[in-house]
Amino acid sequence: MRPLLLIALAGLVACGGDDVLPKAELMDPATCAQCHPKHHREWASSMHAYAADDPVFLAMNKLGQEETGGALGDFCVRCHAPVALAQGLTTDGTNLPDVPQWAKGVTCYFCHNAVEVAGEHNAPIRLADDQTMRAGLRDPIDSPAHHTAYSNLLDATKATSSSLCGSCHDIVTPAGVHLERTFAEWKTTIFADPDPRKQLSCAACHMVATTDVVAEGPGFTAPLREFGRREHTFAAIDTALTAWPDKALQQAAIDRDLAALLVPRLCVLPVDGGRIDYRLDNVGAGHMFPSGATADRRVWIELVAYGAGDAVLFSSGLIPAADPPLDPEDLGDPNLWRLDTPATDAAGARTEKFWAIRSIDHPGTLLGPAVTTDPNDPRFYHAVEKSFAVPGLVPQIQRVTARVLIRPLPMALLGELFASGHLAVDVRDQVPTHVVGGSVLEWRAGGRDCVQ
């Protein structure tokens, strides 16, 4: 038995009475690590753990509080530091660097103690505030640390669990702009079908199930559970931009999930004087791609046609190396294909500042998800194709490469936040540009018109 638990259990005996750990211990994810080490390691690498340490979050919240004269209030911390807010350790997030680590981010206790979701956005989640950890097990063995209970808000096999995730993954700003809509998008898909055999909840896709024990430790022997352990990396696009545990684990989960997202096709055609067509089908996501923070995301298509000796005959979205890196919009590329939802302020200028945004062009050019299983419904075919004109070039083209790239945040915003002193470190060179694995294709002369 590790020292922390010994101390905790000794503390219990001293308090007398209850047979499980006190709430103060259960609120600390480090307590859970003793018996759920795999869940803890994965979660500790996640954006849920990082949500209140993320320097870009801290900078944006600080700027937002300044620019609104404090009117932003607890808006941001409701999702990024819900336990700290509930415990009265912060009111507006500006003191987060001084808040103890156990209370930061979306913690184990926060999800596993949730008992009610009273709305569709902005995290109206009520905790039981007790010593019971809830999830989907129908037959848990006794835990020495906490009581257990079944909850359909935390059963990945039930669509009801999407309301817990979805209530945070859907944002309506104080100005009434429906800024992030992952939950609303999911509700339109085949995965939200009322037929339980067709449903796929957020957790069903995002928390991969493996056969494993779900608890380990002295004093009990947990059973091996078939597809019973759920991965807790919560990986997608964002990564830690500062020192943080297990970055490689998080990146591997990101690459795995991006590889299953899109089905592409690439054609080089002699028609219309010469054309390259690139088609993308969002088959893997239970919502748009990208989704959520789509005003921040920079997602673009990089397409390059090479001639003899690998000379570049045509390119779009090809960003040359530079320090600081360029945003795709800096290219001045007339053919640029972006997956984007421009958000604008009261004056109609593009902005990523939540509190200044007055309008968002959603779904913009995002790739739509599957909304019907009926092939006779025109919406069944939701792939999107774009033609790049290459007049007179087709006979010279030797090969063409195409792929989708995604970057979580624009460099220009980070540059501004750093220059104004809100961002403590210049994180621009830490921002990843992920290759969407499933989108990568290469066409070569001498074969078919199309590759897929």
Ligand code: HEC
């Ligand atoms: C964002 C919400 C969320 C957070 C944060 C979270 N979990 Fe979970 N957890 C879930 C969901 C959803 C399930 C799936 C339950 C099911 O289908 O049985 C789950 C399942 C579990 C289970 C049951 C076994 C299994 O793998 O399905 C354990 C144990 C568990 N989590 C422990 C933890 C620990 C420990 C932490 C923190 C280190 C944590 N969780 C953080 C949502 C969360």
Ligand code: HEC
């Ligand atoms: C002393 C060991 C121990 C500690 C510490 C511990 N757990 Fe558990 N937990 C268990 C055992 C044992 C089970 C039951 C496993 C089984 O039946 O396969 C369990 C089950 C669970 C479940 C599944 C509940 C259900 O009904 O589906 C969740 C969720 C969970 N724990 C979360 C946590 C969280 C969060 C923490 C930290 C606050 C934590 N546990 C700390 C031993 C522990």
Ligand code: HEC
């Ligand atoms: C209390 C609010 C809250 C709940 C509940 C919640 N999340 Fe999150 N989630 C967040 C926040 C905040 C972030 C982003 C943190 C950051 O990047 O700073 C996030 C990030 C993520 C990411 C990574 C996104 C990216 O682009 O990298 C995934 C995936 C995710 N959550 C899935 C889930 C799933 C699945 C559930 C339900 C089991 C869930 N979340 C429940 C608030 C929540």
Ligand code: HEC
């Ligand atoms: C059918 C499977 C599936 C379902 C259902 C699903 N997702 Fe996703 N989600 C994906 C895939 C695939 C990606 C893209 C892979 C990646 O970003 O690494 C993704 C990406 C995301 C992202 C990152 C979006 C971005 O562009 O920054 C978030 C956040 C997210 N999902 C949350 C959710 C939430 C919340 C739900 C439920 C309301 C949900 N997902 C339902 C498969 C799914």
Ligand code: HEC
């Ligand atoms: C209703 C819940 C919620 C609220 C309120 C919220 N966030 Fe988030 N935040 C999220 C989620 C969920 C993500 C993950 C984004 C995704 O991948 O879709 C996120 C991601 C982020 C990120 C990571 C980078 C990015 O853009 O993806 C930053 C920075 C951020 N939020 C800042 C803020 C600030 C500043 C506020 C207040 C003005 C705020 N958030 C309010 C839920 C919330």
